[in-house]
Amino acid sequence: MKKLLSLLSLCMLTAAGAVNLAAQPKIVAHRGFYATEGSWENTISSLANAQKLGVYGVEFDVNLTADDQLIICHGPKIHGTKLHAQKSKFADIRAAKLPNGLQIPTLREFFEQGKKCAATKLILEIKIHSTPKRETQVVEAILALAREMELVPQIEFISFSKHVCDEVVRLQPGATVVYVSSNMKAMSPAEAKALGYKGLSYQLNVMMNRPEIVREANELGIETTLWMVNDRELIDWAIRHGVTYVSTDSPDKAKAYLEAVARFKE
Incomplete structure (x- = not known):
């Protein structure tokens, strides 16, 4: 039955003339690929x-701990504890065990793994912090490490915080900066371009209710990311509308589906 539904979906895309292989969205693994034995989100394993x-x-x-250590964790709470990603100290956070015996990595450790595969972009979300001053400190620390490790070209800096995005643009001219939002009134591609951003990453309800965002973005050379994309119908929508990237919790399934679309067109 699943195979039949997949075939019907592919047929519908083809019948609508919607499949343009050059325009197929690229896949972003949300918090890595952790739906595998022994792994967990936001860990070296998932990367x-x-x-x-x-x-x-x-x-x-990425969060900055109370004692100024950059860690990889969605937060604000540390899994299975009462610790806070930004209000607790690094030693306490590090001692906390994630499922499968894994631990929360530092940004340096994550970067070290990232350098092993230059072909994989590092989509670094800088979390909202308590004040603009604190956010500037976080941006400065991240950029200093990225420069030290010569990773800036491999990184795309994304954030829900406009202040964070503006600071990356100011402190690292030419960097890929992407504004993230789930707000139905989120900024337009024209506004993003004027601010020096190179992309917009919008939650599916925003983008699907405002499809003109994708059209305008493509006209202006602004890249778009649709999230969260965890089923075929959303991938189909992204293909039809020319979305640049899809962010998914199931990158293996998304990859297999897009490859099936490509084979069907051959």
């Missing part, structure tokens, strides 16, 4: 799995 899978990029979350 390595995504690198092996061969997707465009890996999205991960």
Whole structure:
């Protein structure tokens, strides 16, 4: 039955003349590829799995601890504890065990794994912090490490915080900066371009209710990311509308589906 539904979906796309292989969205593994035995989100394991899978990029979350250590964690709470990603100290956070015996990595450790596969983009989400001043400190620390490790070209800096995005543009001219939002009144591609951003990453309800965003973005050379894309119908929508990237919790399934679309057109 699943195979029949997949075939019907492919037929519908083809009948509508919607499949343009050059315009197929690229896959971003949301918090890495962790739906594998022994892995967990936002860990070295999930990054390595995504690198092996061969997707465009890996999205991960960066927080600054109370004692100024950059860690990879969605937050604000640390899994299975009462610790806070930004209000607790690094030693306490590091001692906390994630499922499968894994630990929360530092940004340096994550970058070290990232350097092993230059083809995999590092989609670095800088989380919202308590004040603009604190956010500037976070941006400065991240950029200093990225420069030290010569990773700036491999990184795309994304954030829900406009201040964070503006600071990356100011402090690292030419960097790929992407504004993220789930707000129905989120900025237009023209506004993003004027601010020096290179992309917009919008939650599916925003983009699907405002499809003109994708059209305008493509006209202006602004890249778009649709999230979260965890079923075929959303991938189909992204293909039809010319979305640049899809962010998914199931990068293996998304990759297999897009490859099936490509084979069907041959």
